Amino acid sequence: MSDIYNDIEPNVIDDEMVQKAIEEQFPEDIGKIAKREGINFKDVTELQLSFRNILQIDNLWQFENLTKLQLDNNIIEKIEALESLVHLVWLDLSFNNIEVIEGLDTLVKLQDLSLSNNRISKIEHMDALQELQIFSIGKNNLTTLEDVIYLRRFKKLRTLNLTGNPLCNDEHYTLFVVAYLPDLVYLDFRLVSDTTVSVSAFPACEIGQQHLTEHLGDILQLSDALMALEMLIADQLEVRVHRVLRSAFSLTIFSTMTQCRDLENRHHEELLEISITALEKSLKNELDEDLPADVQMLLVDRTTIVNAVNTSHGIHLLKIDKRESDILSNINHWQTSVTEKAVQNEIDRNRERIREIVQYIDNLQEELDNLEIMEPIV
Incomplete structure (x- = not known):
């Protein structure tokens, strides 16, 4: 090393x-x-x-x-x-x-x-x-x-x-x-x-001429510095746009939908437990209140009640998936639109600034060339 x-x-x-x-x-x-x-x-x-x-x-x-x-x-x-x-x-x-x-x-x-x-x-x-x-x-x-x-x-x-x-x-x-x-x-x-x-x-x-080398070098260094600063500004703006739009919403939606699925899973477990308890009481004629006819139709045996609860759970999860997909799709469309507009605005600004820098450097170069032309011949 x-x-x-x-x-x-x-x-x-x-x-x-x-x-x-x-x-x-x-x-x-x-x-x-x-x-x-x-x-x-x-x-x-x-x-x-x-x-x-x-x-x-x-x-x-x-x-x-x-x-x-x-x-x-x-x-x-x-x-x-x-x-x-x-x-x-x-x-x-x-x-x-x-x-x-x-x-x-x-x-x-x-x-x-x-x-x-x-x-x-x-x-x-x-x-x-x-x-x-x-x-x-x-x-x-x-x-x-x-x-x-x-x-x-x-x-x-x-x-x-x-x-x-x-x-x-x-x-x-x-x-x-x-x-x-x-x-x-x-x-x-x-x-x-x-x-x-x-x-x-x-x-x-x-x-060029030898005695102008130092001045030409100064102009080139100035051009280098101005372009480097403009490139830095452009890069920083680009990073901000992508950093905010690309990650913020997707992470938030992922976290929210994960919580929704956790809640649905807990609801499913509790509903299944309640349903099986109701079935056992129904079979023993120990229910404290009359249940609607459509609910009583499910209280036949354990397999029927478990299948019904699982089917309901599956439907709820599908609705959550569909909602998440719709939200992400809408966000992606919005992000694309905002990003394209922001990027185009930055491209326009960057091009205009580069034109200004180039024009400024060209003007300096032209002034230096004019000085060379006006210089008396020895």
């Missing part, structure tokens, strides 16, 4: 860790119910395990329906044990100690992958990720522009972050990337302009 862990207690993902993480994702009242009733890992679609000093990925095979997994800000050295997460769409492994891209072969639905702030020196072993749309691998150890060529196989890739790698220091970096990946919309959190795409067809063209 590396010396960097001397002051850190490494962790491995276990049932206790994931149970606690899931409970923390719920509001406090729902979390208490979840803790008491238990959680079926197969029902969990999002899992956040950030900042937990995780050294090794393990014990995630139970989360077979997981679509979003956050493992950022840990001390993970190897991508492994993700084979069963075939429905994963979003994976964050940023801020770890990963050196090699591997272990992703079964994640064929993955659309968003973050490997930024690791120790990766080569882009490889990602052929199965044909649905990939967003790829962040900034601040690693990528040194050659040829690594970009590997990304040509991802036809749906629209957003790429490479900032902070040594290869970004090449004076033709932007033009090279855009030339090989002409369908990119965002590169290093900046909108790829038509001008850049056009100029990228001429690799011999020079862009």
